[in-house]
Amino acid sequence: MTTPRLPQRRRLLAAGAALCLAATVPTGALADTPAFPSKPITLILPFPAGGPTDAQMRALAIAAGKELGQSVVVMNQPGAGGTLGPATMSRTAAPDGHTIAIAANTLYRLPLLQKVNYDPLKDFTYIINLTGYTMGIAVRADAPWKTLDDLIKDARSRPGQISYGSTGVGSSGHIAMERLARATGTSFNYIPYKGGAEEAAALLGGHIDFISNAGWGAQVDAGKERLLAVYSDKRLKRRPDVPTLKELGHDLVITSPIGVVGPANMPPAVVARLHDALRKAMQDPTYQRLVEQWDQEHQYMSSEQYRGYAAEQMPKEKAFLDQLGLKLQ
Missing domain, CATH: 3.40.190.150 (Bordetella uptake gene, domain 1)
Structure with missing residues (x-):
């Protein structure tokens, strides 16, 4: 029987070593590295x-x-x-x-x-x-409140009668307004919605009086809503005329x-x-x-x-x- 030539013997030894190594690696370790993503x-x-x-x-x-x-x-x-x-x-x-x-x-x-x-x-x-x-308080453009102070004063005179909307119970807009109401001794009637589009439709349709949420940008740009204040730490670049709640004396900054x-x-x-x-x-x-x-x-x-x-x-x-x-x- 002839002895394999040296290069061939090395190839056989290398292949055998690879098989032994594969046998010692758990099969799950190989299966855990599929190509990603493999579908939409x-x-x-x-x-x-x-x-x-x-x-x-x-x-x-x-x-x-x-x-x-x-x-x-x-x-x-x-x-x-x-x-x-x-x-x-x-x-x-x-x-x-x-x-x-x-x-x-x-x-x-x-x-x-x-x-x-x-x-x-x-x-x-x-x-x-x-x-x-970016959270804010927005009313319809024809609303009687020109400033946040106007809204709060009105709410104090008829507690629980002014309604507002936000995205669901416990949402950032909901909690922010409840904190503001507590700090100013007012109360509002909260109505939850599924999203910004529903809130905007409710506000423009007269079903609620204001919103405490994000998503008012397009309606404000179109002149359909008026932004009374924002919950951000600083005034917005695109809306330098709109004050923050902090500027108005309410120590309230909300990020979401x-x-x-x-x-x-x-x-x-x-x-x-x-x-x-x-x-x-x-x-x-x-x-x-x-x-x-x-x-x-x-x-x-x-x-x-x-x-x-x-x-x-x-x-x-x-x-x-x-x-x-x-x-x-």
């Missing part, structure tokens, strides 16, 4: 179509799809103050990155107000924070970040891939134009920063709710 990604938007977030996220989805090599499909799933969509995702979607959702501050405020079927810190993977809603979350236990490599694609998509001119059109600011947070923000925010929200006397129902 669903981005759940927990607000109705037609609002400011809808337009922004559709622009972002198109840009992110180009980065990922797969389409990103926006699916509207409103309800429960913007928590129904991400909560449902956390229970039903595989943690493979192909189903993700937009999250707002209500996601970790609502569990402090009522029983929910999710844990904001255990049931989600925090991927990236994108921007933040908007980010992207996925189900718990997503692979770190998938999280990083989504984060990087969305981070690049944030530079898309159409997306940036829509963010600025609605008077929002870019509020980027990395995955780690975003999760840290959520953890820190829960005790802060609890303190605000305790001040208002709002307890778990």
